[in-house]
Amino acid sequence: MLGFLIGEALxxxxxxxxxxxxxxxxxxxxxxxxxxxxxxxxxxERAVARWRERVRIIVYLKREPAPAEAKAxxxxxxxxxxVAGVLYIGKAEALAxxxxxxxxxxxxxxxxxxxxxxxxxxxxxxxxxxxxxGARALVERLSTLPEADEVAGSGDWVExxxxxxxxxTTIGLGIGIVLAAAAFLTVTxxxxxxxxxxxxxxxIMRLVGATEATIWLPLLLQGTMQGLIGAVLALAALVATHSxxxxxxxxxxxxxxxxxxxxxxxxxxxxxxVLTGALLxxxxxxxxRPGREP
Amino acid sequence: MIELHRVSKVxxxxxxKVPALSDVSLRVNKGEFVVLTxxxxxxxxxxxxxxxxxxxxxxxxxEVFGHDxxxxxxxxxxxxxxxxxVVFQDAKLLPVRTVYENVAFVLxxxxxxxxxxxxxxxxxxxxxxxSSRAQAYPAQLSQGEAxxxxxxxxxxxxxxxLLADEPTGNLDEAMEDEILGTLRDIWAGGTTxxxxxxxxxxxxxxxxxxxxxxxxxLVKDEG
Numbered sequence: 409m410l411g412f413l414i415g416e417a418l419x420x421x422x423x424x425x426x427x428x429x430x431x432x433x434x435x436x437x438x439x440x441x442x443x444x445x446x447x448x449x450x451x452x453e454r455a456v457a458r459w460r461e462r463v464r465i466i467v468y469l470k471r472e473p474a475p476a477e478a479k480a481x482x483x484x485x486x487x488x489x490x491v492a493g494v495l496y497i498g499k500a501e502a503l504a505x506x507x508x509x510x511x512x513x514x515x516x517x518x519x520x521x522x523x524x525x526x527x528x529x530x531x532x533x534x535x536x537x538x539x540x541x542g543a544r545a546l547v548e549r550l551s552t553l554p555e556a557d558e559v560a561g562s563g564d565w566v567e568x569x570x571x572x573x574x575x576x577t578t579i580g581l582g583i584g585i586v587l588a589a590a591a592f593l594t595v596t597x598x599x600x601x602x603x604x605x606x607x608x609x610x611x612i613m614r615l616v617g618a619t620e621a622t623i624w625l626p627l628l629l630q631g632t633m634q635g636l637i638g639a640v641l642a643l644a645a646l647v648a649t650h651s652x653x654x655x656x657x658x659x660x661x662x663x664x665x666x667x668x669x670x671x672x673x674x675x676x677x678x679x680x681x682v683l684t685g686a687l688l689x690x691x692x693x694x695x696x697r698p699g700r701e702p
Numbered sequence: 703m704i705e706l707h708r709v710s711k712v713x714x715x716x717x718x719k720v721p722a723l724s725d726v727s728l729r730v731n732k733g734e735f736v737v738l739t740x741x742x743x744x745x746x747x748x749x750x751x752x753x754x755x756x757x758x759x760x761x762x763x764x765e766v767f768g769h770d771x772x773x774x775x776x777x778x779x780x781x782x783x784x785x786x787x788v789v790f791q792d793a794k795l796l797p798v799r800t801v802y803e804n805v806a807f808v809l810x811x812x813x814x815x816x817x818x819x820x821x822x823x824x825x826x827x828x829x830x831x832x833s834s835r836a837q838a839y840p841a842q843l844s845q846g847e848a849x850x851x852x853x854x855x856x857x858x859x860x861x862x863x864l865l866a867d868e869p870t871g872n873l874d875e876a877m878e879d880e881i882l883g884t885l886r887d888i889w890a891g892g893t894t895x896x897x898x899x900x901x902x903x904x905x906x907x908x909x910x911x912x913x914x915x916x917x918x919x920l921v922k923d924e925g
Contacts (some may be wrong), residue, residue, distance in 0.1 A: 409813040411811070411816075412810045477841050608797075609796060609807075610854075611794070612794065612796065612807065612811075613811050614780075615754070615783060616783060616784065616812065617780045617781060617782070617785075618780060618812065619777065620780075625706075
């Protein structure tokens with residue numbers, strides 16, 4: 409029976425001809441658009457996650473505390489809500505870091521009459537405080553420390569990156585939905601044509617006692633096939649584009665976003681694309697199924 | 703096998719009510735060959751359609767194989783039709799399929815195992831004398847051959863009841879004889895046959911029980 413149903417579905421696909429091809433092309437385009445934006449968004453999400461981990465708040469101190477005072481201060485700040493970690497950086501360490509940063513120009517430092525750099529505390533916010541609001545609240549709390557001269561740093565720009573990522577996902581979904589609606593309508597048109605072409609078969613099937621499921625399953629299957637073919641083509645296009653473009657973009661992405669590579673879609677998204685295609689086509693086939701007899 | 707009790711059927715064409723059958727009661731027993739005759743529009747096709755539950759009566763009860771068709775659920779309609787073969791005036795063959803494929807289509811639709819299909823299709827084609835035309839397409843058949851292919855499709859499931867609606871309506875005399883001969887053979891094999899025809903001379907030639915309809919009323923039951 410399954411062989412019969414699949415055979416009839418393939419026959420129906422051939423009958424729909426160019427309209428079925430149009431439906432497949434539209435499904436391919438909609439899923440490729442959705443997948444493309446998903447791919448960009450997924451990589452931006454990776455970048456956001458990496459940069460969120462690197463958000464630091466620096467508490468510049470009014471004066472360099474004695475080692476015992478510094479230890480007590482670190483413990484005091486560690487107890488502030490929203491703080492995941494605290495690192496004390498003395499004036500000498502700060503200067504050493506500056507020398508390292510300046511590299512071959514480090515000799516400039518030697519000409520300074522005194523170390524101008526303040527001692528500081530490098531505060532790592534907890535995950536809950538790594539949002540713009542959380543970071544701002546933490547900055548306010550740290551500013552109340554009597555030892556604090558100035559408190560700097562927040563995750564604002566990381567959040568802007570995150571907003572871009574969300575915007576991209578929304579645009580991708582929007583374009584995907586518009587194209588998917590067009591694809592869906594084309595599948596229903598193809599199925600309507602098929603229904604018209606197979607009305608004699610349908611009549612005979614009913615006459616000989618075929619169940620309603622046997623009558624509409626080939627229609628559902630041909631729609632699902634259109635969706636699956638479209639999804640596979642979209643994935644093939646995405647894989648080809650990714651393998652061509654990613655190596656060229658990776659140096660730029662490494663500098664700007666700090667990502668070592670541009671990853672392809674995770675398996676769950678690939679599966680979602682395939683299922684979306686199948687669902688889109690299947691629904692088109694299902695909705696146009698012949699009505700029941702009186 | 704078939705029982706109609708005070709069956710009426712009225713079609714509504716907009717505000718106009720057109721009676722097709724009026725107060726028809728009859729009984730057909732298992733193994734009978736019944737000829738249903740009457741002029742065009744007498745209600746023969748309507749009566750047959752009620753028998754294979756293509757339509758429901760406006761009034762009265764139709765029983766086939768002991769089932770009250772008015773009370774039958776959708777899934778049971780399909781089961782009922784698997785026990786009934788139907789042949790029409792136009793053979794209703796699928797034009798893009800060969801004779802073999804047309805007959806096999808019925809078995810495939812009903813999920814018959816592949817290994818059985820070939821044997822059963824050729825058995826049916828042998829009964830109607832069309833084995834040599836198995837690979838022909840409907841367009842390559844004469845009207846008589848097309849009608850015999852249609853008969854093969856109707857009997858390939860070996861249904862206990864065969865309904866034939868004007869199967870000789872489009873045929874010349876020689877071809878009529880062929881079809882009637884085939885119907886007789888099918889009946890002789892144990893199938894109950896109800897043949898609807900407006901050609902009254904066929905009923906006389908067949909010398910079987912004849913039911914005559916006139917303007918939707920059963921006016922004669924003889925033989």
